[in-house]
Amino acid sequence: MSQALTLARPYARAAFGIARDAGDYASWSNALAFAARVAADPQVVDLLGSPKLTHADAVSLLAIDGAGEQVRRFLALLADNRRLALLPEIAGLFEELRTEAERVVKARVTSATALGDADLAGIKAALKKRFGREVEIETAVDASLIGGAVIDAGDVVIDGSLKGKLGRLQSALAS
Structure with missing residues (x-):
């Protein structure tokens, strides 16, 4: 668990920085919470680990309807780095940063x-x-x-x- 948090922390900080610069904490919170719920689903966990799933398909699966381009690029970055499994930790750390900032x-x-x-x-x-x-x-x-x-x-x-x-x-x- 602590290793997952250590790996997730820089991604959460990066997402928070993008959201802060855009002044758009709410949509990032919603997008990350949705992606985290989907990524934590046991059926999706197996699917995300499959080499047959393209990064574009993973992003489409995890992106909430109406997600902005920056959110999609963030999810693509996670997919490229094989960090999609960290989405629950990233979303939790993002919320901690958000509540502190607000x-x-x-x-x-x-x-x-x-x-x-x-x-x-x-x-x-x-x-x-x-x-x-x-x-x-x-x-x-x-x-x-x-x-x-x-x-x-x-x-x-x-x-x-x-x-x-x-x-x-x-x-x-x-x-």
């Missing part, structure tokens, strides 16, 4: 029950104040938390769940 924090809020709009707005406002950046929230429900929520925002994890509190209490009592 000063956005992506947070995942996992709660015991579905949160209402008011609750999510409060969490978003608190995270925006804490990080000084815009916040994008993704939600999930995990009934095993019993109550409360766990917020995962990159390097910061805030565990306000009852399950977490009970675990900390148990550790404190066992000491």
Whole structure:
């Protein structure tokens, strides 16, 4: 995995540089995400490894409808260098670079029950104040938390769940 990330990093930086210069992060994100999903499909993995598949056919398969010429040339470069299998890593690294450049924090809020709009707005406002950046929230429900929520925002994890509190209490009592 770390070798794949090492190989993918220069390609992600190059794609990011092209997108930044064009001021077009969104279409590059969409194009790379689509190509990554296609390239990760088990049936496509075998096809991409086939010597019978031409680079032009690989680009046609992986390029999203309406992809610009630069995206197509980028995919052709990956095909020429036999790096199409790295597309999931490239797309992930591109998104990290994009969120950093756009000063956005992506947070995942996992709660015991579905949160209402008011609750999510409060969490978003608190995270925006804490990080000084815009916040994008993704939600999930995990009934095993019993109550409360766990917020995962990159390097910061805030565990306000009852399950977490009970675990900390148990550790404190066992000491």
